[in-house]
Amino acid sequence: MLTAKNTQKGVNRLKNVLLSDKFTNPERLNEVIKSDILYVLKNYMDIDTDDIKLNFTLNDDGNYQLRLSASCKRLKLLQAIL
Amino acid sequence: MARKIVLTSGKGGVGKTTICANLGATLASKGLRVALLDIDIGLNNLDVVMGVENKVVYDIVDVISGKCRAKQALIQDYKYPSLYVMPSAHTYLKESITGEHIKIVVDNLAETFDYVLIDCPAGIDLGFHRAVSAASEAIVVTTPHISAIRDADKVFTILRSYNLISTSLVINRVRGDLILEKEMLSVDDISKLLKEKLVGTIPEDDEISTMILEGGTISRISECRMAFDMLANNIHFGTDLIYDCTHKYKGIMGGLRRTLKRKI
Numbered sequence: 272m273l274t275a276k277n278t279q280k281g282v283n284r285l286k287n288v289l290l291s292d293k294f295t296n297p298e299r300l301n302e303v304i305k306s307d308i309l310y311v312l313k314n315y316m317d318i319d320t321d322d323i324k325l326n327f328t329l330n331d332d333g334n335y336q337l338r339l340s341a342s343c344k345r346l347k348l349l350q351a352i353l
Numbered sequence: 354m355a356r357k358i359v360l361t362s363g364k365g366g367v368g369k370t371t372i373c374a375n376l377g378a379t380l381a382s383k384g385l386r387v388a389l390l391d392i393d394i395g396l397n398n399l400d401v402v403m404g405v406e407n408k409v410v411y412d413i414v415d416v417i418s419g420k421c422r423a424k425q426a427l428i429q430d431y432k433y434p435s436l437y438v439m440p441s442a443h444t445y446l447k448e449s450i451t452g453e454h455i456k457i458v459v460d461n462l463a464e465t466f467d468y469v470l471i472d473c474p475a476g477i478d479l480g481f482h483r484a485v486s487a488a489s490e491a492i493v494v495t496t497p498h499i500s501a502i503r504d505a506d507k508v509f510t511i512l513r514s515y516n517l518i519s520t521s522l523v524i525n526r527v528r529g530d531l532i533l534e535k536e537m538l539s540v541d542d543i544s545k546l547l548k549e550k551l552v553g554t555i556p557e558d559d560e561i562s563t564m565i566l567e568g569g570t571i572s573r574i575s576e577c578r579m580a581f582d583m584l585a586n587n588i589h590f591g592t593d594l595i596y597d598c599t600h601k602y603k604g605i606m607g608g609l610r611r612t613l614k615r616k617i
Contacts, residue, residue, distance in 0.1 A: 277536055278537070281542075282538065282542050285499045285502060285538070285546055286546060288499065288503050289502075289503065289506050289546060293510075302513075
């Protein structure tokens with residue numbers, strides 16, 4: 272029976288498992304998030320890739336703390352945002 | 354100077370040894386000089402898969418401990434003369450073999466071969482690290498099952514802390530019929546989630562079982578030969594062609610094949 276449901280369930284399970292594996296080690300998650308954010312931001316500005324700092328830590332109360340700081344040289348044409 | 358590639362997976366039983374043997378054979382069939390190394394100390398099986406278990410005189414531990422020269426431990430394949438196998442020790446030894454030892458053997462072989470393929474043991478402990486530290490490139494093998502993919506993902510993360518020239522992915526034991534029935538993750542699903550360079554997919558083929566039973570590598574007329582050929586070309590020439598495992602199961606004949614495979 273051709274249902275997309277089976278593989279979709281499987282893909283979601285796998286996605287959750289892969290993400291939760293990364294979450295148990297916040298240091299490694301750094302790289303993943305950094306590259307994703309960089310991908311979005313570079314549509315709007317010229318970012319110095321060496322200067323981007325991402326701090327991702329796990330607090331004692333179990334919550335995650337994310338701190339991002341980046342310096343950019345110039346903004347790109349605002350037409351991209353419209 | 355050879356390309357030193359380690360075949361690893363994390364999860365056991367996904368086909369590292371089989372792929373190591375057949376990829377090596379396919380590269381050798383193109384005239385390249387290929388050396389296969391079994392680094393699974395104590396659980397050697399590359400020699401059995403290749404069908405050369407009766408020709409083993411020296412193994413990698415003999416080479417490391419200086420009992421023989423590397424050349425003496427290499428067994429030439431009977432089908433492809435430019436393909437050589439260095440078997441692993443058949444007992445787990447108390448002497449400590451380090452990554453440095455393996456690296457020296459690999460670098461030594463790299464001088465006279467075009468490719469050194471290192472068959473890594475399963476897991477991510479000492480055996481794994483020993484094998485990876487001797488290589489400059491890595492191929493992670495997985496099957497389309499969530500358990501194997503999860504382990505492969507962890508292995509990729511660990512490999513990032515090594516200074517490897519490249520890491521790539523091979524998906525083995527792909528059931529084209531199950532993918533079309535939506536009962537197995539597709540190659541597309543997997544490569545999107547793992548976000549690593551896919552260099553090959555190998556279909557599930559009964560031919561492989563027969564091959565291991567008899568000992569030796571796939572013959573020139575095998576079905577999965579094309580898949581291994583595309584994999585070898587991707588690795589050697591840098592092409593980007595992936596074997597379509599669902600092709601056989603599409604269309605009228607394909608539908609018939611799928612029906613026959615389903616439980617009646």
